[in-house]
Amino acid sequence: MTDTYQSIDVPFEYRHTCWFCGEPYYESYAFMASPNYDNQTQPILIPSCQECFGICRGIKAGGLDLLRDKVKEGLHKKYQKHLQIGVNWTKEELEESEFEGKALEGFRESAWAMYEIAKGRVNYTGWPLTIDGLPVASMSTAFHVEFDGITYTSINQAVEQLAKAYAIPQAYLEDVVQLVGRDRLAYAIRFAKTTYGYSAAEREASIGSLRALLAEEQALAEAAPKAKQGVDVPLSEIKELILHRTLIPTPAIQWILKRGVTSLQQLAEAEDKFFEHFGQDSELTAFTYFNAIQIYLEQREIDLDWAENHDPNHHLFKHI
Numbered sequence: 269m270t271d272t273y274q275s276i277d278v279p280f281e282y283r284h285t286c287w288f289c290g291e292p293y294y295e296s297y298a299f300m301a302s303p304n305y306d307n308q309t310q311p312i313l314i315p316s317c318q319e320c321f322g323i324c325r326g327i328k329a330g331g332l333d334l335l336r337d338k339v340k341e342g343l344h345k346k347y348q349k350h351l352q353i354g355v356n357w358t359k360e361e362l363e364e365s366e367f368e369g370k371a372l373e374g375f376r377e378s379a380w381a382m383y384e385i386a387k388g389r390v391n392y393t394g395w396p397l398t399i400d401g402l403p404v405a406s407m408s409t410a411f412h413v414e415f416d417g418i419t420y421t422s423i424n425q426a427v428e429q430l431a432k433a434y435a436i437p438q439a440y441l442e443d444v445v446q447l448v449g450r451d452r453l454a455y456a457i458r459f460a461k462t463t464y465g466y467s468a469a470e471r472e473a474s475i476g477s478l479r480a481l482l483a484e485e486q487a488l489a490e491a492a493p494k495a496k497q498g499v500d501v502p503l504s505e506i507k508e509l510i511l512h513r514t515l516i517p518t519p520a521i522q523w524i525l526k527r528g529v530t531s532l533q534q535l536a537e538a539e540d541k542f543f544e545h546f547g548q549d550s551e552l553t554a555f556t557y558f559n560a561i562q563i564y565l566e567q568r569e570i571d572l573d574w575a576e577n578h579d580p581n582h583h584l585f586k587h588i
């Protein structure tokens with residue numbers, strides 16, 4: 269047992285606040301990493317509310333960010349019903365609903381407040397952890413996922429909680445998310461919710477049709493840029509021009525013509541390649557050229573008459 273502790277810095281406005289969830293302070297939790305990879309020598313005191321303090325005591329974590337995530341998961345579990353209020357109701361619906369009987373009326377009056385409190389606590393990010401002004405540890409939030417205004421510690425936790433909230437079998441939602449990708453959680457939930465039936469055979473059929481749907485989507489996405497072929501035009505045939513006091517340089521125009529880039533969207537997709545190419549001269553050149561080409565393509569997009577009749581290079585774009 270050590271008798272020395274390190275206290276984290278607490279900014280004045282947070283001096284009575286739980287670092288994990290923002291509720292009123294109860295006691296400081298003495299954190300020791302377990303497993304202790306970074307050879308932590310003294311416990312670090314983290315201000316906690318009574319609930320988070322209780323949750324902390326049952327947790328083993330190798331770092332403060334993991335401890336924080338596990339506390340959040342504990343809160344998610346405990347307040348699952350409250351958090352689901354936001355899934356099942358909007359504030360307006362709840363206000364207009366006609367619950368009868370004392371208990372139900374009470375529910376209506378307090379439900380939204382309970383949802384907002386629970387949401388505020390799981391989303392609370394604490395203040396930056398420092399001891400005597402020096403950062404305590406790198407606090408990763410790389411795995412966090414936000415859905416519908418609520419933060420989850422990982423995609424797995426999000427799927428677990430959302431499967432419950434939307435009454436979707438968890439294993440099925442996992443399969444759907446795996447297919448569509450973690451960035452498309454809303455799409456995954458929409459799909460899983462509208463699936464007809466959850467028997468093994470029905471789920472398998474739905475997964476099959478989702479696969480087909482995604483393959484089709486991908487084929488369309490791949491077909492679109494391929495339809496455009498670039499043209500190789502010598503510099504001497506390209507006219508330099510000035511737009512909004514910006515010179516649009518011919519090498520940059522030549523580059524986009526060669527790659528069939530005719531819209532801002534396509535330019536955004538080709539941004540890395542553009543910088544790779546012109547960055548060889550200098551970063552500044554690449555930046556200046558890119559900025560100029562953005563202005564050029566924007567002008568062509570918003571003023572079609574100009575693009576058709578007044579752009580000195582309009583005939584070159586016709587070949588794309």
Ligand SMILES: [Zn+2]
Binds near residue numbers: 291318
């Ligand atoms: Zn707390």
